[in-house]
Amino acid sequence: MLKIENVRKVYGNGVQYEALKGIDLTVDDGEFIGIMGPSGSGKSTLLNLIATIDTPTTGSIEIDGVNPAAFNQEKLAKFRRRELGFIFQDFNLMPTLTVEENIVLPLTLDGEKVAVMKRALHEVAATLGIESLLKKRIGNISGGQAQRVAVARAMIHQPRLVLADEPTGNLDSKSSKDTMELLEQLNTENRSTVLMVTHDPFAASYCQRIVFIKDGELVHEIHRTESRREFYDKIMYSLREIVGANDEF
Missing domain, CATH: 3.40.50.300 (P-loop containing nucleotide triphosphate hydrolases)
Structure with a gap:
């Protein structure tokens, strides 16, 4: 690897x-x-x-x-977006976006189809137990929840x-x-x-x-x-x- x-x-x-x-x-x-x-x-x-x-x-x-x-x-x-996932100490999330918008950002930048993004979003959110957070803004969730969101964003495109x-x-x-x-x-x-x-x-x-x-x-x-x-x-x-x-x- x-x-x-x-x-x-x-x-x-x-x-x-x-x-x-x-x-x-x-x-x-x-x-x-x-x-x-x-x-x-x-x-x-x-x-x-x-x-x-x-x-x-x-x-x-x-x-x-x-x-x-x-x-x-x-x-x-393109290589970074598709092959690598990043999880940072300070979460590195965008506060102006919702949780779901932050998670699907790598797919959005790649121009992925909406149906594909929705399916991937709900799969990773279910895995990480954050379905209830998807419509919330980053400023309205806890640090532990924000790190889960960061992990979800890192994993949504199944990086190598x-x-x-x-x-x-x-x-x-x-x-x-x-x-x-x-x-x-x-x-x-x-x-x-x-x-x-x-x-x-x-x-x-x-x-x-x-x-x-x-x-x-x-x-x-x-x-x-x-x-x-x-x-x-x-x-x-x-x-x-x-x-x-x-x-x-």
Whole structure:
């Protein structure tokens, strides 16, 4: 599904800063992977490159055998809408639109038929339990509900890869649990491939694999072969060993 080979990202023309230093990572179809590391480690840079928001300085990123960096802007925009789903910490919803208008936005931009949009809308709304919210404005729903709407928008076009950036960052503990159970459900039942950047060990415990990044390099990874509670403990131990007591996380 995702193949990252020797990816470097350098910023600046004069004094340069190397944000990523030769990243190699392979993600199989249907995996649920978390990316963790201290602040400034390169997590967001890596996610932006995978999301095609930015391009590598060197190296390559292939998504389902395709290198989006070779596309022109029009083809790249279409690729994002059709192949990728995005879930953001701040939801990134449009407050002037209703819940249903936000959810179908990717299909609207693609000029999909109304009948197709309605069918897809009601299928995803039923799956996520948000049918009663469809006519409401974004400002009239809770943070947990808004995150469900964001997940619905990310999933409505059945993307090959879902990218989540701190999806529980602005949620209370109950909403965080609901969101992660929802992502886990979509991963196991829909076989959606999910790649999530998070600083939250609780959220990370829902993943099948965690890769740790520090100073622009992948330094460690762990796999979930035990209960979620035991995996949480393994994550906490790895963070103490890798991040260190003096690093901001």
